[in-house]
Amino acid sequence: MQYDDIMTLIRASGSARNAGVKALFDGSGREMLRFFIHQGVSPTDAEDVLQDTFIKIIRGANNYAGQGNAQSWFWQVARNCMTDFLRKRGAYSDKYAPFDDEHSDLAGSVAQFDVPGALQLTVDECVSSGLDAFAKDHADRAYALTLQMDGASIEHIASVIGRTATATKQYLSQCRKKLEPYVARCTELLTS
């Protein structure tokens, strides 16, 4: 079922809305849970955030005016709910907003991340260490790269991060650029 059809159902009432909620849960519930976990929500809290997301989706569905972008709107609600949740738990920094260029430079322009004992590590160990540090500073960007690693389409990634396809390509390119300092120390291991 297409997400726009799910939206049509959710905006209806009665059993149609029930069917829409079920379809949305079946189609996106698992991935939203995964997204929350990757962004730092604890496994025990992820279900609560998902329920909050669905509540806000239903309450806001009649205000949805987009055409053909229901999936992006669902994900926008999910991101906002997660941010609200993390803020309430004190686990949210105003310097950090998922997939927001203007407020996501927590680490600024890292000149080069110093992987501890890099030269004693294998390439994979070194890169893994750098990636962990990168994900700590840029969980949103690490997740975008994870979606790319999963083979997700640009259109799907765009829905998840709330951008156009073109902007998503640029964003991913920026992700690579921002990752670079975190794994730069591993260069010598690659070439040795």
Next chain:
Amino acid sequence: MSETPNSHDSEWFGELAGDVSHNPNSSVSQQAGAVRRALQARASNLDATAPQASEEMRDRMMFRLKREGLLDGEQKRRMLPGLAVAATALLGIALVADVAVRLQQPAQIPATRGAAESHVWLNESPSSRLDAMLSGEAESKVDLVVPQLVQVVTIQRDDPLEFVRRVTVEAIAAGIPVVVDKTDQGYRILMDGLVPESPDQATIKATLGITSSASGTVLFQVHTLGGTTVPAPSQ
């Protein structure tokens, strides 16, 4: 890794996505490969901690939404879970349901029929019917709605629930989305992906696999077709 950061994006992201590398020994590919392995390991660890989006979790979700007054509490039918199980079991199998039916135009639908007799008719405006259902103008229960609705088949018989269950399971198993619309007169099954746009009656019947026998028995066949439309069969 000495290249300009945004250079070789295509190669780097291709390697990250696991595509076949055309230059596996380049530093770009090697770095992307290492990042891919690190991302896989990290994702695997995190995913293992994520709660399962199970049917039980969905039930808890529905319960909370009802408690919040956002869903009707009257929907206690357990049809879809049963259908899902049955559909899984039947997936990939082309199925045929034999039904004693008689094709009629909507204007010719009789008000009542004998209990043992079944009827199938075609609705010329399924989208209007769906709109009425969704707007609440019709007393209906919709289980699943499909895009580009092009066809409505309505069935009346003495065991409608069992029939609806059979046909719906078969349709879902065949990858065909359906809407089940319960009315006082019986159940309507709205189906998609079966007929071309603006088909004539003969094309609809042929595409649906409905063939009349001399005795008036109609064979109702659910095709295992993908997509939303199919070419009109040669007549």
